[in-house]
Amino acid sequence: MKWKSLMASVVLGTSLVSGGSLAHAEKSAENVSVETPQFVKDNIKSSKVVSKKAVKKFFKDNKSKLKINANKNLKFVKSETDDLGMTHYTYQPVVDNIPIANSRVVVHTNKKGKVISINGEFHQDAPRNLKQTKKVKKQEALDIAWDSLDVSREETNTVQKSLSGETFNTLNENNELVVYDNDGDYQLAYHVELQFADPYPANWQMYIDAETGEVIQANNVAEEATGTGVGVLGDTKSLNTYLSGGTYYLYDTTKPMSGVIETFDNQHYGYSNLPGIYVTDSGNTFYSENQKAAVDAHYYAGEVFDFYYDNFGRVSYDDQGSSIRSTVHYGSNYNNAAWTGNQMIYGDGDGSTFTYLSGANDIVGHELTHAVTESTAGLVYESQSGALNESFSDVFGYFVDPEDWLMGEDVYTPGVSGDGLRSLSNPNAYNQPDHMDEYQDLPVTEEGDWGGVHTNSGIPNKAAYYTISNLGIEKSKDIYYRALTVYLTPNSDFSYARQSLEQAAQDLYGSSAANAVGQAWDNVGVY
Structure with missing residues (x-):
């Protein structure tokens, strides 16, 4: 199965990674190519566009360039106006009014109604009509x-x-x-x-x-990795708890416009006991050894919620206020953490490779960003789009914990200082490429890390390092969030990510910032 994970199985041999003890049967189509997204912003004709009807005319005026018949090939989904006054019109590519999977087209206008770009999976070679007969109900x-x-x-x-x-x-x-x-x-x-x-x-x-x-493709994309209380590293934290029947629960109801943040104990049972039992304390002081992992899971889930809400106004990972559920003490000596599609699970580690995996806020940030990506860009988890999926999780893990360029250093190899799982500043130190000259063209299989999603992520990670070093954290995180939520589409490759980040930088901070982003990608050989 495909796991959107913190590490690749070739590193640990467990499923903190892709594969391992959670692996089950999978069928996958071989040699399936996907539509390459396009990003068009030059030589497009545009009168003032302030409505869905006007966008329709825009498509008609640019039919020869875009080669899209908006009347037959696109279905309007929504329009949204952002804080910059830009409006984004999202369309679903269709054939015979049936949606094409993993695809979208977005038209972007400035506050004056001028179309500044159009991007997405255009499917210009898609048939006008389907010849296939629907026989299966x-x-x-x-x-x-x-x-x-x-x-x-x-x-x-x-x-x-x-x-x-x-x-x-x-x-x-x-x-x-x-x-x-x-x-x-x-x-x-x-x-x-x-x-x-x-x-x-x-x-x-x-x-x-x-x-x-026939089962054309089947992938399990459950995403892995990785009130006063004492956390994994011995630090005391203030916790939002809930009192019921004289017992305090790790159950946070304080987040705005949202569900709850709740934390459970799996008691080392594994699959059959999810989500487990609530973590409780009679005195509202979560100080015991058994509570440390839960303290950090609860606290860092709230911290990541706050990061996205305070910086971008995003309400939980899906921007719909969904509850964030975490379960600690998962399995036995389990060197893993995972976003399963509806909750987080954390192992205790084996004490050598990892200690309690909930003890690193950048791991929590990495994994919950996979959930954000799933509900926004939807980056397909293989080859370059999959490497971008991993890279954006690493980058936002860094934004959550910007004290150094390492990932997972707080819980990786306890007792050994100065190391981590990966480095944004020096991917080569962790056997990752940092330039396209070193790109590894791996097979899209579990053994090939789904086309090198954890390996080749070093290249966009190094581009992020150059961007952040030049523009600073505040501008960079705005640019990366806008690219992820506005411009990236499911099958984005490295070149398309560069264009998306440049456009986001242009939108927010002008040409000098866009040039800085372009230089960062030049530095890693993506032109």
């Missing part, structure tokens, strides 16, 4: 998806109870008819999502051929 596709897994629906359909007494089901199923781009062969398929916590953390993204019933 929607429910049949869902049954095929379940039959392809090594667990049954009944095994995953477990019920948990929240602190308020409400019950929630850990199983979530979604099923949508889409057009799937299989190496330029556009075919009808069902996009099936199966998310559950028991008997293992899963967020299965599956595509079922609507004519033959």
Whole structure:
């Protein structure tokens, strides 16, 4: 399965990484190419655009350049105006009014209504009509998806109870008819999502051929890594807790416009005990050894929430105010932490490779940024787009903890100072390339780290280092957030990321900042 993780399995041999003890059966299409996104901002004709109707005219006026028939190939999704006064019109590419999976097109206008750029997956070679016949029914596709897994629906359909007494089901199923781009062969398929916590953390993204019933692709993209109380490193923290029946819970209801931040103890059981039991204390002083991991998980989840809210006004990872649930003491000597699609899990480490993994705020920032990426750019987790997925998590992990350029140094190899999992300033020190001359063209398999997502992330990481060193943290984090949430699209490669970051810098801080971003990417050989 694909895990959006802190490390690659070739480093640890566990699933803090891709693979390991949480790995289960996976089918994946071989040699599937994806639509390369385009970023167009030169030589485009534009009268004043202030409405959906005006955007339609813009597409018509630029049909020869863009080669898009907006009437037939694009479906309007939404328009949003940001704090700069720019309006962004988002469209879904379609064939026969059926959405093309993992695709979007966005038109960006300035406050005067002038179109400054258009970007996304244009699918200019997509057919005008589909020749394929839909023979498989929607429910049949869902049954095929379940039959392809090594667990049954009944095994995953477990019920948990929240602190308020409400019950929630850990199983979530979604099923949508889409057009799937299989190496330029556009075919009808069902996009099936199966998310559950028991008997293992899963967020299965599956595509079922609507004519033959074949499983075209199946990836588990559950994302891994990694009130007063004492944390993992012995520091005392102030905690937001909840009092009920004379007992204090690690249950934070103070976040604005949001759900809660709640923390559980798995008691080393593993899959079958998620989310576990609430972490409680009779005196509101979480000082015991067993509570240290929970103190940090709870505190840092709140810190990452605050980082995104205070800097960008983002309400939780999905900007919809979803609750953030964390579970500590997961498994036995578990060298891993994971975002499973609906919660965080943290192992205690084996005491040698890691100590309690919740003890590093940059790991928590890294993993929750995977969740932000999932709900914004949707970067596909393989090859260059996957390396960008990892890199943006590293970069925002740095923004959360900017004391040094290392990742995970607080919990990695306890007792050994000065080392970490990766370095933004010196990727070569951790066997990562820092220039395209060193790019590793790896196979898109588990053994190949899904095309080198953890390996080649060193290149955009080094570009981020150059950007931050030149522009400073404040400007850089604004630029990176805007690129992630406004310009990047699912299949972005390194060159496209450069353009997105340059455009974000231009929007926010003008040409000098855009030039600085461009120079940073020049330095790593991405032109």
